[in-house]
Amino acid sequence: MLAIITNIPTPYRTAFFNILNEELLKLNDSIHVIYCAETEPGRHWEFSPQENKYLYTFLKGLHPEFRNFYPHINFGLISCLKQLKPDWVLLAGSWNAPATLQVLINKNQIKCPVLFWSEGHFDAQVRSNKYVDYLRNKILNNIKYFVVPNQKSKEYIHHYNSDAIIDFLPNTVDEDFFSLTFQDSKIESRNRKNLPLDKTIIVLVSSLDQRKGVLEFYDAFKKSNIENLYTVQIGTGEFYDTLKEKIAADNLSDHYILTGQLGAEDVREYLIAADIFALPTKSDPNPLSPIEAAFLKKPLLVSSKAGNSKDLILNNENGWIINEIREEDLIKNINKIAQTDRSHLEQMGEKSFKIVSASFTRKKASQKLISFLQKIKK
Numbered sequence: 413m414l415a416i417i418t419n420i421p422t423p424y425r426t427a428f429f430n431i432l433n434e435e436l437l438k439l440n441d442s443i444h445v446i447y448c449a450e451t452e453p454g455r456h457w458e459f460s461p462q463e464n465k466y467l468y469t470f471l472k473g474l475h476p477e478f479r480n481f482y483p484h485i486n487f488g489l490i491s492c493l494k495q496l497k498p499d500w501v502l503l504a505g506s507w508n509a510p511a512t513l514q515v516l517i518n519k520n521q522i523k524c525p526v527l528f529w530s531e532g533h534f535d536a537q538v539r540s541n542k543y544v545d546y547l548r549n550k551i552l553n554n555i556k557y558f559v560v561p562n563q564k565s566k567e568y569i570h571h572y573n574s575d576a577i578i579d580f581l582p583n584t585v586d587e588d589f590f591s592l593t594f595q596d597s598k599i600e601s602r603n604r605k606n607l608p609l610d611k612t613i614i615v616l617v618s619s620l621d622q623r624k625g626v627l628e629f630y631d632a633f634k635k636s637n638i639e640n641l642y643t644v645q646i647g648t649g650e651f652y653d654t655l656k657e658k659i660a661a662d663n664l665s666d667h668y669i670l671t672g673q674l675g676a677e678d679v680r681e682y683l684i685a686a687d688i689f690a691l692p693t694k695s696d697p698n699p700l701s702p703i704e705a706a707f708l709k710k711p712l713l714v715s716s717k718a719g720n721s722k723d724l725i726l727n728n729e730n731g732w733i734i735n736e737i738r739e740e741d742l743i744k745n746i747n748k749i750a751q752t753d754r755s756h757l758e759q760m761g762e763k764s765f766k767i768v769s770a771s772f773t774r775k776k777a778s779q780k781l782i783s784f785l786q787k788i789k790k
Contacts, residue, residue, distance in 0.1 A: 414785065415498035417446045417511050419484060421459050421468075423676070424700050425504075427586040431774035433466040435782055444468065444496055448484035448511050449475050454619075485510050490518045498522075500785055502559075504529040507551050516554050525788045527557040529581065531697035533564035534571075535717045548572060557788060559781060561698045562720045579784040582723070583698050584774045590680060590707040601685035611642040611667075612754055614713075614746075615686035617679060617701040618693065620649030625692035625715065625737040627651055630658060630668065632742030637750045638667050643690075644682055648673040683708045687757045688749055693718050694737050706730075706768040711760035713745055723771075730763035 414436065418425065433443045445468040450459055452475075473486035489511055493501065501524060503512050512528070519526060552572040559581035560566045569576050602609055618624040626645065633643060645655065645668070652670065659668050671682070683689065689705035690713040698719040702712050706724060712731035714721045725731045732745050749757075771777075 413441060413496060413498045414443045414500050414502060415446060415493060415496055416443055416502045416504055417448070417489070417515065418504040419448050419482070419509070419511075420451055420455065421447060421457070421464070422455075423457055424583070424585050426463055428584045428774050428777065430463075430465040432778040432781065435775065435778040439782070441499075442466065444498070446471060446489065446492060448473065448486050448505070448509075449482075452482050453477060483508075483510050486514075489514050490521060493522050498524055500525050500527060500788065502527045502529055503555075507532070507548055512551070516551065519554075525557060526555060527559060527785075527788075528552075528555045529559050530565055530569055531561055531583070531719065533562075533568040533697060533719050535564070535695060535719070552576075557784075559784065562723045564719045564722075565698070579780070581781050581784075582720070582772050582777055583700060583703070584772055584777050585700050585704045585707065587707045587768070587773050589676065590683075590704040592684070592708060596684050598685055601681050605681060605685055607644070607685050608642055611640050612687045612749060612752075612757070613685060614641065614643045614688050614690050614749060615646065615682050615705070615710075616643065616690050616692075617646045617683075617705075618691060618699075619647050620645070620651040620655060622650075623693065623695050624649075625694050626655065628737050628739070629690070629692040629742060630655060632739050633668065633746055634662055634664060635739070636743050636746040638746075639750075641667060641746070641750055643668045644671060644686070645669070646671045646674055646679060646682060679704075680708070683710060686710055687754055688713060688731070691715060691718060692734060692737050692742060703768055703772055706764035706772075709758075709761035709765045711757050711764055713749065724764070724767060726763075726767060730760045730767060 429445055436442050443466050447470045469492060471486040471489055473484055475484050501522060503515060505512055515526060549572050556577060558569050558576050558578045560578055561583045566578050569578055607613060620626050655670055659665055683705055689702060689710045691699060691702055693715045694717055696718045702714050702724055712725055714725060715734045715737055721733050725733050732748060734745050735741050
């Protein structure tokens, strides 16, 4: 059995865990997921027990909040692991999470290999000083096995632990849901969402906050060659009202709209209607939204600060990487979109689909993880 310890249930992890469990069952094995909490502030997902095709446990505990840091303090984690007697433990949380520390302190009692699923990289570090760096170094050097979603994360782990044994485990999405069917039509989706048929549509999906670079993108957009462009910004957050006021003041409602927070079905519909997906993030360990867009055959415009940007965009064949989230770079890339024929954007989208189909499906990721586990002797 593989015991996975993570903070809360999320739709993308649930979809992956379901397939991982299926693949392990073929080998007379399984997973058991241990959740530290049911939800966290700012998370808009609802837990649906029927969607989880694997065994799971919710731990009891305290859930304080410290400046967007949620250190779940759980009771009974070690006794739960002792009862499960897993062959492996996979830590799928932050390096400084209480659950991570509990497991490392009690490794001798757990008596099985401990792996850490790390998405961190230097561009995504939130806290860094000599004291934090010292603690991070001590903790990561107490772990032997790691799985990471991209090359940036591998380099990050080896910086702190040069002896680490690392394999790749890309984050995945529900590719069945985020894939085109014969019923899907860009024109029909645009009609249903009252979107223009004659413009190149850019779709952004993110929280509207400082980290996601949404204000910088908007300010660059209005200074670009936008005559044939139209942007749909999906999400909510601290900058929602600011963006709404800017759009009204600049008379750009014919080129830029805010949808607010949407459910998965509506997000999918807007992505089908889109010509290109954009993510101008300033810091993102391993964003899932560009993977979803790629499965829907969209070219990508993604910041270099996204951990998986170089894994998803290859040689500008299916999009562009924004070097820095500053006006000059953003305008240059937005103008590239404006200058690219929509038929060519469709060809680029086909390339996006080939890239994610080759490495980012749940089944392939599950099989890769299982292969790595089998190499690790108990």
